[in-house]
Amino acid sequence: MDKWKRLIALMALAAGIIALIPGRMDAMNGVSAKSAILMEQHSGRVLFAKDAYTKRRIASITKIMTAVLAIESGKMDDLVTVSARAxxxxxxxxxxRQGEKIKLRDLVYGLMLRSGNDAAVAIAEHVGGSVEGFVFLMNKKAAEIGMRDTEFANPHGLDDAENHYSTAYDMALLMQYAMKNSEFRRISGTKVYRAPAPPGEEGARVWRNKNKLLTGLYEYxxxxxxxxxxxxxxxxxxxASKDGVNLIAVTLDAPDDWNDHIAMYEYGFSHYHIANVSGKRIVGKITDPFYEGRLRAARDLQYPVTSEEENELRVNVYLLKPRAEWKEDPDRVPAAVGKAVLYLHDKAVDETPLLYEHKKEKSGENSFWDLFSFLGVRSDG
Structure with a gap:
């Protein structure tokens, strides 16, 4: 009996240790999806993952790529003639309706808000010349984005081909790319859209977004x-966005997807914040007499971290060694003369170019920077 008591005690101790692991274990167990991922938009850091690299069917989230290619085509004001195939x-x-003419922009709203498969085909034929030509563009763009485990066979996601699949991770990469486009952000975040009525009808087509998180379930x-x-x-x-943190959630084959997304977002927002290292403060620490007061960081350094990770951040600055001809003729100094790199646990997680300005700039004032250690300046010839 003593043996069994000791075993039970050890099991209870192990359970207690697991319970102390913050949020991640509970989130992993609670997600209904077969594949899921939570990614921070700016950095691409994966904050949570469950079987995120397994190839699966993706259905109508395919249309994110269709919308991206339509927007990037520069033809959003074109009138599209709807084909019989569409x-x-x-x-x-x-x-x-066959033969009706409708703006490409209206089709993209119908695609994203109401998931119109007819809109997907009409878009594909207009932008790609044919559905097959458009699919070629879809796969080309996927390769450019880095979606290594994805293949598209159609513009809508219907189950009419075996070679149409992706992963939760790849779809997060696609959404990260798409969200850099202001028009995509506007369309994706639209709750209700009114498009012109089809020929012979009065009023307007009114499309309400099917995304229930956006329309009422989740305020962020x-x-x-x-x-x-x-x-x-x-x-x-x-x-979703909250307190300066912008997140992407993806679920594949998820019976309880709305709650999956809310649970992942709540985990992400409660455990991570964006650490920001001011570009002005970075260049203000540079003491090289040739560069002092003449550098500008292209942007601040940023990365999502937990409170515990914050103390593990550091920045290194790498500068080109000034050449003699630069001192004689400052106009010969290249625009970018170095970079500042943010490290977490000795891994580079963000970087920004350091730009040379011929007019001397005043150094920045004290900022959030003081929370981090600055490990000097290295000159690379």
Missing amino acids: VRTEGSSIYL CTGGKTGYTKRAHRTLVTT
Whole structure:
């Protein structure tokens, strides 16, 4: 009996230790999705992951890529003539009519808010010349973004091809890329949109966003895209912002996706904040007489960290060794003369170019910088 008592005591002790691990263990156990990820938008840091690199069907979150290519085409004000192929597309629809002319911009809103498969085909034919040509552009863009475990076979995500898949991680990369575009952010975050009525009808088409997190379930949600097919099941990509922290959540095959996303966001917002190192303060610490007062950081250094990680941050500055001809003729100094690199646990996590300015600048004032250790300046010839 003593043996069993000791075993029970050890099990209780182990359970107690696990319970002390902050949030992450509970979040992992509580997410219903087969694959899930939580990513910080600026840095791409993964704050939470569950089987995030497994290839799965993605359904209508495919349309994020379709929207990106439409926006980047520069044709958003074009009038698109709706084809018979577009009208015959199965699944969710914005009820386009064959032969009607509608702005590409309106189609993108119908695509993102109402998940119109007919809109996806109409967009693909106009932007890519054909659906097949557009799919080529989709895969080319995926490669550019770094989506290594993704292949697109159509612009809408229907289960009509076996070679149409992605991963939670790749879809987060896509959303991170998309959110850099102001028009995509605006469309993704629109709750209600009114488009012109089809020919012969009065009034307007009114499209309400299917993203329930955006329209009422979660006050910090800023956008996203829903998805569902019988083979992919429920898929969802959303974004949320709170107190300067901008997050991306992705779930694949998730029976309880709304709550999955809320749980991941609450975990991220409660455990992480953005550490900011002022660019002015960085250059203000540089004492090299050639560069002193003449440098400007392209931007501040930023990275999401926990309170415990904050003390592990440091910055190194790397500068080109000044050349004799630069001192004789400052106009020959290149625009970028170095970089400042932010490290966490000896891993580089962010960097910014240091730019030379011919007009001497005043050094910055004390800032948040004082929370971090500055490890001097290195000159590289």
